[in-house]
Amino acid sequence: MPQKPSSHLGRYGERTRLVHAGRDPFQQHGFVNTPIYRGSTVLYPTTDDFLHRRAPFTYGTHGTPTIRSLETAWSDLAGAATTVLTPSGLAAITIALMSAVKAGDHILVTDSVYRPTRTFCEGMLTRFGIETTYYDPAVGAGIAALMRPNTTVVFTEAPGSQTFEMQDIPAIAKIAHAAGACVMMDNTWATPLFFPPHERGVDICIEAGTKYLSGGSDLLLGLTSANEAWAKRLRTTFDAFAMCAGPEDVFLGLRGLRTMALRLREHEKQAFDMARWLAERPEVARVLHPGLESDPGHAIWKRDFTGASGLFTVILKEASPAALAAMLDGLELFGMGASWGGFESLVLPFDPATYRTATRWQAEGPALRFHIGLEDLDDLKRDLDAGFARLRAG
Numbered sequence: 297m298p299q300k301p302s303s304h305l306g307r308y309g310e311r312t313r314l315v316h317a318g319r320d321p322f323q324q325h326g327f328v329n330t331p332i333y334r335g336s337t338v339l340y341p342t343t344d345d346f347l348h349r350r351a352p353f354t355y356g357t358h359g360t361p362t363i364r365s366l367e368t369a370w371s372d373l374a375g376a377a378t379t380v381l382t383p384s385g386l387a388a389i390t391i392a393l394m395s396a397v398k399a400g401d402h403i404l405v406t407d408s409v410y411r412p413t414r415t416f417c418e419g420m421l422t423r424f425g426i427e428t429t430y431y432d433p434a435v436g437a438g439i440a441a442l443m444r445p446n447t448t449v450v451f452t453e454a455p456g457s458q459t460f461e462m463q464d465i466p467a468i469a470k471i472a473h474a475a476g477a478c479v480m481m482d483n484t485w486a487t488p489l490f491f492p493p494h495e496r497g498v499d500i501c502i503e504a505g506t507k508y509l510s511g512g513s514d515l516l517l518g519l520t521s522a523n524e525a526w527a528k529r530l531r532t533t534f535d536a537f538a539m540c541a542g543p544e545d546v547f548l549g550l551r552g553l554r555t556m557a558l559r560l561r562e563h564e565k566q567a568f569d570m571a572r573w574l575a576e577r578p579e580v581a582r583v584l585h586p587g588l589e590s591d592p593g594h595a596i597w598k599r600d601f602t603g604a605s606g607l608f609t610v611i612l613k614e615a616s617p618a619a620l621a622a623m624l625d626g627l628e629l630f631g632m633g634a635s636w637g638g639f640e641s642l643v644l645p646f647d648p649a650t651y652r653t654a655t656r657w658q659a660e661g662p663a664l665r666f667h668i669g670l671e672d673l674d675d676l677k678r679d680l681d682a683g684f685a686r687l688r689a690g
């Protein structure tokens with residue numbers, strides 16, 4: 297049951313839509329926000345209504361007013377025909393893939409993909425007779441050479457959330473569509489605010505709401521949106537799994553949505569400042585941030601994106617594991633941990649060489665992924681300055 301798109305908001309700007317989308321105060325006694333509906337059973341007033349399932353809501357797994365609020369708002373923001381909410385970003389990815397594959401299919405997945413997506417393809421999809429080929433994220437129109445008669449999905453992620461390669465999504469979509477394949481994108485980094493996925497040719501798009509929709513590192517949520525062509529398949533698959541999100545998390549997602557544009561612009565500003573500062577450091581070999589003029593993906597970013605979020609990577613010059621650990625262990629403000637998108641700054645070391653298959657990861661030294669939060673930049677720089685001193689001493 298795809299929800300009606302809230303097309304009446306289309307004439308407004310993005311920030312206005314973020315404030316108004318998916319709310320109907322006079323359905324809630326005038327209260328500004330849709331409350332948390334919890335529930336399994338939905339009662340029908342008459343036998344006739346029950347037999348014909350004539351009600352806006354039919355059972356807890358098929359949605360509640362709280363869920364419908366965020367689905368509608370997200371469809372409006374993403375320019376989608378429908379959105380389903382899942383209990384995590386990874387669940388949003390698996391629901392997207394399960395909507396489009398069947399036994400005997402072949403799918404193409406970018407080598408820069410979020411690593412658990414790779415695990416799902418290799419573990420689960422292989423078991424069901426679906427073959428995955430990883431491709432160079434910079435492939436562009438060259439994807440044509442990798443398409444087989446049974447290729448049904450081209451999965452993209454731009455930029456890659458560790459290594460930050462950009463992808464030419466419109467060029468890839470054109471070729472995939474000509475072959476009848478479904479184009480998927482993990483758009484968690486940009487959100488629809490900085491990259492309008494469906495307008496650029498993406499059929500099914502994934503957002504880990506755990507990141508910027510939350511903004512607080514306090515919930516797990518996934519959003520999978522689809523264009524008109526894929527809306528029904530996505531909704532049917534979602535209903536079959538009943539992989540529904542929890543009411544509190546959805547409510548917090550709605551709360552985050554209202555301020556997401558402001559937070560993203562601030563993360564963007566802070567991250568640009570830190571990325572430029574880091575690029576000047578003698579300990580740093582390169583900064584991977586598509587918004588920087590020096591980045592190989594900058595031209596595509598400039599053409600297709602309207603902003604950059606707070607996540608980027610720094611390649612250090614050669615350093616010993618002990619020196620790197622001394623640098624990171626002594627940091628006072630940067631936390632070390634997975635996930636990102638919250639108000640706090642994070643850093644983590646990673647090594648793509650251990651899992652890449654289609655491309656060879658070449659780096660001068662260790663890679664550090666940074667998420668820049670909302671702290672004072674001077675404090676963050678002092679923290680890293682002291683860290684770099686420990687790195688040099690090691």
Ligand SMILES: *Cc1c(COP(=O)(O)O)cnc(C)c1O
Nearest residue numbers: 384385386410457484504506517
């Ligand atoms: C975090 C993340 C996900 C998964 O989100 P979870 O809610 O943690 O499952 C998916 N894609 C990208 C790019 C992410 O960074």
